[in-house]
Amino acid sequence: MKFNRVLIAVIILVVLTLISFLVVNRKHSSGLKLTKNSLTAAELYNQANSLLEKGEFLAAKALYQKIINDNPDFKQISDVQKKSEDLNIRIIFSNLLTPQSHIYEVKSGDSLEKISKKFNTTAELIKKSNNLSSDTIQAGRKLRVWTGKFSILVDKSQNTLILKSNEEVIKSYRVSTGVNNSTPIGTFKIVNKSTNPVWFKAGAIVLPESPENVLGSRWLGFDKLGYGIHGTVEPQTIGQQITQGCVRMLNKDVEELYSIVTFGTEVEIVD
16 A cells, blocks of 8 residues: 555656646747747847848848838838838849739730730830840740739828839839829829920920920820820929929839830829
8 A cells, every 4th residue: 555655656657747748849839939920120130131141132121021011100101111111112023923924925926015015014124124134025025024903092181192003012102292182183194205205385396305395204094185104304303392283203203104004004192
C-alpha cells in the first residue's frame, strides 16, 4: 500500500510537471507570434523602403498599403502615401505581371494599335511597359499588357483628380478647376486626345506654339463639348479654381495620365 501511494504521488508529480511545461511553452510560443505580427508602422515603413530599393515593387506596395490601412495616424503617412502612389505608376509602366495585367503573344498582322484596342489600353502604355523603342513588333513576341479598367474622379472642393484601376486608387493629382463653380458635375467620357493641342478659343484658333495657348502639352476631351482635362503654361495656378471650366494639370502629370487612359474612360466630377 505504501509503495502504491508513492507511485501515485510520482505519477501526479510527472503529470503536473508536464502540464506546467506545456503551459509555459504555449505562452512563449504565443509571445513569439505576437512579436512577429506586431511590427510597428515605422518598422514596416523601413522594410517597405528596403524592398523598394531592391526592386521588389509588389512586396513593397503591399507593405505601404498595410501601413495606410492599419496606421492612418503614422507620423510619416503622407510620405507613405506618396511613395505608394509613385510605386503604383512605376508598376503600371513596368513589365511586372500583376492581377491587372496579361501576357499576350503577338500574332501575324498585329500592331500596337490593334492590341491596345483589343485590351482597351493605349499603345503608349504597351510601349512603356515592354521597353519598346519603336512601334514595330514581331510575331511570337510576348508583351505585357495592362488589362485593368481605368476611371477618373475629380473632386472640385479639394481640387484633386484621382486615377483608379478597377476601383483601386492608383494616384491622386493636384489640379485646378473652374472659376465660379464653372466645371460641370456629372459623369463624362474621354472622346478625343491630342498632343500639343490647338486651342479653339472663342473667335480664334490659338496654335500650340503660341504663348497665349493655355492648354499645355496634352488634351483629353470629354463628350461635353468644350470641356476636358489639359496641361498648363501657368503651373503656379494649380490647386486653384481659376479655369474656364476645364480641369487643369501640370504638364508632367497630364502627360502621365495621357499615356495611361484611353478613349471611353469615365470621368466623374463631384462638388
